[in-house]
Amino acid sequence: MKNKTISVLNRFEDILLVAMFVAMVAIIFVQVIMRYAFNNSLSWSEELGKFLFVWLSWIGISIGARRREHIKITMLVDKLPYRAARAMDVLVELTLIAICAITAYYGVTLVFSQAGTHFAGIKISMSWGYLSVVVGCILMVIRSLVTLTEAIIAVKRGEPEVELGEGGNN
Numbered sequence: 436m437k438n439k440t441i442s443v444l445n446r447f448e449d450i451l452l453v454a455m456f457v458a459m460v461a462i463i464f465v466q467v468i469m470r471y472a473f474n475n476s477l478s479w480s481e482e483l484g485k486f487l488f489v490w491l492s493w494i495g496i497s498i499g500a501r502r503r504e505h506i507k508i509t510m511l512v513d514k515l516p517y518r519a520a521r522a523m524d525v526l527v528e529l530t531l532i533a534i535c536a537i538t539a540y541y542g543v544t545l546v547f548s549q550a551g552t553h554f555a556g557i558k559i560s561m562s563w564g565y566l567s568v569v570v571g572c573i574l575m576v577i578r579s580l581v582t583l584t585e586a587i588i589a590v591k592r593g594e595p596e597v598e599l600g601e602g603g604n605n
Contacts, residue, residue, distance in 0.1 A: 441581060445501065448574070452494050459487040479556035486557065486564055493571025500578035521589040528583040532576050539572035 466480035499505045507527075512520045542565055549561040 444574075444577065448494060448498055448501075452491060452498065455487050455491050455494070459484050459491065462487070479558075482554050482556040486554070489564055490567045493567040494574065496571050497574035497578055500575055500582070503582075518590055518593060521586050524586040525583060525590060528579045528586060532579045532583070535572040535575045535579065539569050539576070542566075542568035542572060 462480050463484050466477055466484070469480075470476045496505075512523050515523065545565040546562045546569060549565055552561040553559060554561060554564075
């Protein structure tokens with residue numbers, strides 16, 4: 436059940452990210468054509484492009500966590516024994532969950548406080564822009580919980596078995 440739920444979330448994120456990226460590129464492309472070919476720009480295209488970029492960034496945070504591609508300094512952790520390194524992973528994930536939870540909480544307050552303020556060009560509430568922070572942080576907490584669970588299991592299990600390609604014979 437858990438793996439199926441995560442798989443559905445992965446697929447949804449991928450589709451949403453690609454759709455938003457395509458829309459953003461298309462809108463900016465149309466704006467460039469309108470501005471330089473027809474000497475007439477669209478009043479809403481720049482705002483919508485920025486809006487989509489913000490959403491892409493916050494959803495992209497979750498995808499980066501899923502693929503474990505976020506930058507981190509591992510100089511100390513790489514020198515630790517396996518169990519201590521995994522324990523450090525647990526601490527890092529707990530810290531990340533706390534930071535994302537606090538950010539999401541304050542993001543919710545921004546969503547509600549900006550409900551009456553609207554973007555000038557696209558005429559939608561600013562709340563929709565701030566909602567990207569909340570959604571991104573919630574997705575990041577989900578990713579961190581998955582990683583945290585894996586790290587706790589690794590700490591309990593102890594030393595990993597030697598895998599082929601990592602010191603074994605291929």
